[in-house]
Amino acid sequence: MAPTAADNAFVEFDRVQKSYDGETLVVKDLNLSMPRGEFLTMLGPSGSGKTTCLMMLAGFETATHGDIRIGGTSINHIPPHKRGIGMVFQNYALFPHMTVAENLAFPLEVRKLGKSEREAKVQRALDMVQMGKFGGRRPAQLSGGQQQRIALARALVFEPELVLMDEPLGALDKQLREHMQFEITRIAHNLGITTVYVTHDQTEALTMSDRVAVFDDGRIQQLAPPDELYEAPQNSFVAQFIGENNTLTGVIKSIDGGRCAVQLDSGEVIDAMPVNVSKPGERTKVSIRPERVEINKSRLSPDAHTLKAEVLEFIYMGDIFRTRLRVAGREDFIVKTRNAPDQVRLQPGTTIEIGWLPEDCRALDA
Amino acid sequence: MTDTTSQSGPMLAADGTPLKKSLHRAQRRQKVRALMLIAPLLLFILVTFIAPIFDMLLRSVENDIVPDTLPRTVVALQDWDNASGEAPDEETFRAFYTDFALAEEQKAHTRLGSRLNFEMSGISSVFRSTGRDVGKFDTDYYTDQFVDADEVYEDPVQWSEWMADDGVASALPQTADAYAGWVKVLNEEGDDPLDEDIPDFVYTALYHDLAAGANPPVLPSVDVSGWDDISLKEQFIDSNEDWADPDIWATIKAFSGPYTAGYFANSIDLQSTPEGFAQRDEDERIYIKLFIRTMVMSLAITGMCILLGYPIAYLLSHLPARKANLLMILVLLPFWTSLLVRTSAWKVLLQNQGVINDILVWIGIVSDDNRLALINNANGTIIAMTHILLPFMILPLFSVMKTINPSYVRAAKSMGANDWTAFWRVYFPNSVPGIGAGSILVFILSIGYYITPELVGGVDGVFISNRIAYHISSSLNWGLAAALGSILLVLVLGLYYVYDRVVGIDNVKLGG
Ligand SMILES: Nc1ncnc2c1ncn2[C@@H]1O[C@H](COP(=O)(O)OP(=O)(O)O)[C@@H](O)[C@H]1O
Ligand SMILES: [Mg+2]
Numbered sequence: 001m002a003p004t005a006a007d008n009a010f011v012e013f014d015r016v017q018k019s020y021d022g023e024t025l026v027v028k029d030l031n032l033s034m035p036r037g038e039f040l041t042m043l044g045p046s047g048s049g050k051t052t053c054l055m056m057l058a059g060f061e062t063a064t065h066g067d068i069r070i071g072g073t074s075i076n077h078i079p080p081h082k083r084g085i086g087m088v089f090q091n092y093a094l095f096p097h098m099t100v101a102e103n104l105a106f107p108l109e110v111r112k113l114g115k116s117e118r119e120a121k122v123q124r125a126l127d128m129v130q131m132g133k134f135g136g137r138r139p140a141q142l143s144g145g146q147q148q149r150i151a152l153a154r155a156l157v158f159e160p161e162l163v164l165m166d167e168p169l170g171a172l173d174k175q176l177r178e179h180m181q182f183e184i185t186r187i188a189h190n191l192g193i194t195t196v197y198v199t200h201d202q203t204e205a206l207t208m209s210d211r212v213a214v215f216d217d218g219r220i221q222q223l224a225p226p227d228e229l230y231e232a233p234q235n236s237f238v239a240q241f242i243g244e245n246n247t248l249t250g251v252i253k254s255i256d257g258g259r260c261a262v263q264l265d266s267g268e269v270i271d272a273m274p275v276n277v278s279k280p281g282e283r284t285k286v287s288i289r290p291e292r293v294e295i296n297k298s299r300l301s302p303d304a305h306t307l308k309a310e311v312l313e314f315i316y317m318g319d320i321f322r323t324r325l326r327v328a329g330r331e332d333f334i335v336k337t338r339n340a341p342d343q344v345r346l347q348p349g350t351t352i353e354i355g356w357l358p359e360d361c362r363a364l365d366a
Numbered sequence: 367m368t369d370t371t372s373q374s375g376p377m378l379a380a381d382g383t384p385l386k387k388s389l390h391r392a393q394r395r396q397k398v399r400a401l402m403l404i405a406p407l408l409l410f411i412l413v414t415f416i417a418p419i420f421d422m423l424l425r426s427v428e429n430d431i432v433p434d435t436l437p438r439t440v441v442a443l444q445d446w447d448n449a450s451g452e453a454p455d456e457e458t459f460r461a462f463y464t465d466f467a468l469a470e471e472q473k474a475h476t477r478l479g480s481r482l483n484f485e486m487s488g489i490s491s492v493f494r495s496t497g498r499d500v501g502k503f504d505t506d507y508y509t510d511q512f513v514d515a516d517e518v519y520e521d522p523v524q525w526s527e528w529m530a531d532d533g534v535a536s537a538l539p540q541t542a543d544a545y546a547g548w549v550k551v552l553n554e555e556g557d558d559p560l561d562e563d564i565p566d567f568v569y570t571a572l573y574h575d576l577a578a579g580a581n582p583p584v585l586p587s588v589d590v591s592g593w594d595d596i597s598l599k600e601q602f603i604d605s606n607e608d609w610a611d612p613d614i615w616a617t618i619k620a621f622s623g624p625y626t627a628g629y630f631a632n633s634i635d636l637q638s639t640p641e642g643f644a645q646r647d648e649d650e651r652i653y654i655k656l657f658i659r660t661m662v663m664s665l666a667i668t669g670m671c672i673l674l675g676y677p678i679a680y681l682l683s684h685l686p687a688r689k690a691n692l693l694m695i696l697v698l699l700p701f702w703t704s705l706l707v708r709t710s711a712w713k714v715l716l717q718n719q720g721v722i723n724d725i726l727v728w729i730g731i732v733s734d735d736n737r738l739a740l741i742n743n744a745n746g747t748i749i750a751m752t753h754i755l756l757p758f759m760i761l762p763l764f765s766v767m768k769t770i771n772p773s774y775v776r777a778a779k780s781m782g783a784n785d786w787t788a789f790w791r792v793y794f795p796n797s798v799p800g801i802g803a804g805s806i807l808v809f810i811l812s813i814g815y816y817i818t819p820e821l822v823g824g825v826d827g828v829f830i831s832n833r834i835a836y837h838i839s840s841s842l843n844w845g846l847a848a849a850l851g852s853i854l855l856v857l858v859l860g861l862y863y864v865y866d867r868v869v870g871i872d873n874v875k876l877g878g
C-alpha cells in the first residue's frame with residue numbers, strides 16, 4: 001500500500017459518502033484522519049449520521065463512495081469479523097444466553113485460544129473493569145452500569161487496536177455516567193487503544209476526548225480538541241451546539257484584519273472577531289459565551305462598544321449566578337457570573353451596561 | 367446494609383394496625399375486581415373445558431352399569447370360582463333371573479349387553495336373545511300355582527300391603543327384594559304398582575323363599591313342598607346355550623365393580639382373561655402401535671415445520687415491516703380457506719395420477735409405472751399436516767426473532783465470529799424459545815388432529831384420534847374413547863414435563 005497523506009494516520013475516512021435509499025446522502029463527504037492511540041468523539045444531534053459512520057468503520061454498512069482505511073489498508077472489502085475492531089453497543093448487546101464469563105470468552109473462543117489462556121484473559125478483563133466476581137452471572141442479573149462495564153470488558157478482551165463505542169453511556173443515570181466517563185478514558189489511555197466514541201452529549205464529548213468531531217447534516221462541522229471547540233467554534237452550528245451561547249444577529253459593517261464591526265438588527269454597533277465572514281454587508285451571527293460577558297464597566301477598555309441591558313431574571317445556582325437580560329431586542333441573553341464575595345447580584349428591573357473583549361465575540365456565518 | 371427493621375414484632379401501619387393486615391385489606395378490593403373480570407371466562411372454561419375433561423377421565427374408569435343392572439348377580443358371583451371351568455350354580459342364576467327380568471322391564475339389558483360386548487364380543491346378542499325369552503320362561507308355573515292355591519295372590523293391592531309388613535319382609539327376603547325392585551322400576555316408568563300384574567319372577571322368588579322353609583305371617587299359607595322345581599340355569603341355557611359358557615360369567619364377574627381398569631387395559635392392547643389382564647394376540651394389538659405412530663408422525667411433522675418454517679420466519683423478521691406484513695398475509699393465507707378444501711386439494715395434488723406425480727414423471731425423476739405413493743398413507747398425512755400446521759410454527763418463530771436485537775449478531779461479528787458462528791452461537795440460541803413455542807403448538811395440535819389423517823391418511827396414516835373418533839361416533843364405546851383420550855392427555859402432559867426439564871418452559875416465548 002502506498003503511504004497516505006497523513007503518514008501517522010491509523011484510521012482514515014477519505015471522501016466517504018453514504019446513502020441508504022439512493023436518494024438522500026446520510027453522510028456527505030466525510031474526511032477524517034486519526035493517529036494511533038487517539039480518543040476521538042463523534043458528537044452531533046440525533047440523525048446526523050454518527051452511527052452510520054461507526055457502522056461503516058465496523059463493516060456493517062458499506063460506504064456508497066470513498067475509502068475507509070485502517071493502518072493504511074483499505075477495509076472496504078474486509079468483512080466485519082476480520083477487521084479486529086472492538087465494539088460497545090448502546091444497548092450493550094451482551095448475549096443473554098451466556099454468562100458474563102462466556103460472553104467475554106466468546107471472542108477468544110472464535111480466535112481458538114486455549115482454555116487456560118482464555119480464562120486468564122477473561123479474568124484480567126473483568127478485573128480491569130472491577131467486575132472480577134461477576135463471571136458466573138447472566139447479563140440479566142446485572143445492573144445497567146455493571147452491564148456497561150461487561151460490554152466494555154468484552155470489547156477489550158481480545159486486545160483490539162481500535163474500539164468503537166456508540167453512545168455506551170446513554171442509558172445510565174447522571175452519576176454513573178460521569179463515573180464511567182472517567183473509567184473509560186482511564187482504561188483507553190492505559191491500554192493505548194485508539195477509540196472512536198459516539199455521543200450526542202456534549203459534556204461527555206468535552207470531558208473524555210482528545211479531539212471531537214462535531215457532526216451535522218452528514219458532515220463534520222468542526223474537528224478540534226475540546227478547548228478549541230468551545231472557545232473557538234468555527235461556525236454558528238458548533239457555537240450553538242457546544243456549551244451555552246448568546247447569539248445576536250446583524251450585518252458586517254467593516255472588517256479590518258482581526259477585528260470587525262457588526263451592526264446589530266436593533267441598530268447598535270459592536271466589536272467582534274471575524275471567523276467565517278469575509279466582506280462588509282454580509283449577514284452574521286455573533287456568538288458570545290455567557291461567562292465572557294462583562295457586567296462591570298470599569299473592567300472594560302474605555303473605547304469598547306457597550307450595550308444597554310435590562311435585567312429580567314436572576315437565578316442563584318450555587319457556584320454561579322445566572323442572569324437573564326434583555327439585550328438588543330432579545331430576551332434570552334444570559335450572563336454567568338462566579339459566586340464570589342465581591343460579586344454583585346443584579347436586581348431584576350435595573351438597567352446596566354455590558355460589554356466584552358472583541359476576541360470573545362465571534363462573528364460567524366448567519 | 368443496615369438493619370431497618372430494628373423494632374421487634376410486626377411492622378405497623380400509620381394507624382397502628384399491622385402493616386401486613388392493612389396491605390391485605392388494601393389489596394382485597396383489587397383482588398375482588400380481578401376475580402370479577404375473569405369470572406365469565408373462568409365460568410366458561412369450567413363448563414366447557416374442565417368439566418368435560420373431568421367427565422372424560424371419569425368415563426374411562428366408570429363401570430356403574432354392571433353393578434347397577436345386575437346388583438344381585440354381582441353379589442352371588444363373588445363365591446363363584448371363575449377358574450372352575452363351569453357356569454355358576456343355580457343360586458346365582460336365580461339372582462340373575464331377578465336382575466335380568468328387572469333389566470328387561472327397562473330394556474337395560476341391551477345396554478348392558480353392548481357394554482360387555484366391548485370386553486367379549488358376542489355377549490350383546492346373547493343378552494338380546496334372552497331378553498326376548500325371559501318373559502316366556504317356564505316360571506309362570508309358580509304364578510299359576512300360587513293363584514290356584516289362593517286367588518288373593520293375584521291381587522297387587524294385597525301384595526303391596528304384605529310387603530309393607532316388616533315381619534313379611536324379613537321372613538321373605540328374596541321376595542321382598544324382587545318386589546321392591548319391581549316397584550322401583552314401575553315408579554320410574556310412571557306406572558302404579560297397584561294396577562299391574564305381579565310378574566313371574568316375584569312369584570318365583572316367593573316360591574324359593576317358601577321352599578327354603580320361610581314361615582311368613584299374614585300371607586295365606588301355601589304348601590309348596592310338592593311343586594316342581596324349575597331350574598333357572600336350564601331356563602337360561604335353553605334360551606341361549608352360551609349361558610353355560612363360563613367365559614361370559616368370568617367377564618361379568620371381572621367387570622362387576624363400579625370402576626374398571628378394563629378400558630385402559632384395552633387401550634394398551636391388554637385383554638381380560640381368567641388369569642387377569644394379558645396381552646392380546648399379535649394381530650389384535652392396535653392401540654400401542656397407533657400411539658407410537660401418532661407420536662412419531664407428530665414429531666416428524668413438527669420437525670418438518672421447523673425445517674421449513676425457520677428460514678421463512680428468519681427472512682420475514684429481517685425484512686422491512688411493510689414487506690414482512692405482506693408476506694405474513696401469504697403465510698396466513700391457508701387459514702382463509704377451509705381445512706376440508708385444503709385437504710381435498712392435497713388429494714388432487716398428491717394422488718397417483720395427480721399433479722405432482724405427473725410432473726415428476728414428465729421431468730423423468732420417476733418412471734410412469736413407479737409413481738410415488740404420496741397419499742392415503744403416512745406420507746400424505748405428513749405432507750398435508752405440515753402444510754396446515756406450518757403457520758403455527760412460523761408465527762411464534764417470527765415474533766421471537768423480531769425481538770432478537772440485531773446488535774447481538776453484529777457484536778458477535780465484531781468479536782471475530784464469521785457468519786455461521788454468529789448465527790449458530792448467538793442468533794440461534796436466542797431463537798430457541800420460538801422453536802419451543804412453535805413446536806409445542808404444532809406437536810400438540812398434530813397429536814390431536816383427526817380430519818386430515820382421516821382424509822389423506824389411508825390405513826397406515828391415521829392417528830389415535832381417528833380411533834377415538836371412531837369409538838365415540840361409531841362403536842359408541844365411550845369408555846374406551848375416554849381411556850384413549852386420557853392416555854393421550856397424560857402423554858402430552860408427560861412430554862410437556864420432559865420439555866420443561868430439558869428446555870425449560872419459561873424458555874417458550876410467543877413474542878414480546
Ligand atoms: N438502516 C437504515 N436504513 C435507512 N436509513 C437509515 C438507516 N440507519 C440510519 N438511517 C438514517 O440515516 C440517518 C442517520 O442516522 P444515524 O447514523 O443513526 O444517526 P445518529 O447515529 O447520528 O443518530 C437518519 O436520518 C436515519 O434515519
Ligand atoms: Mg446513533
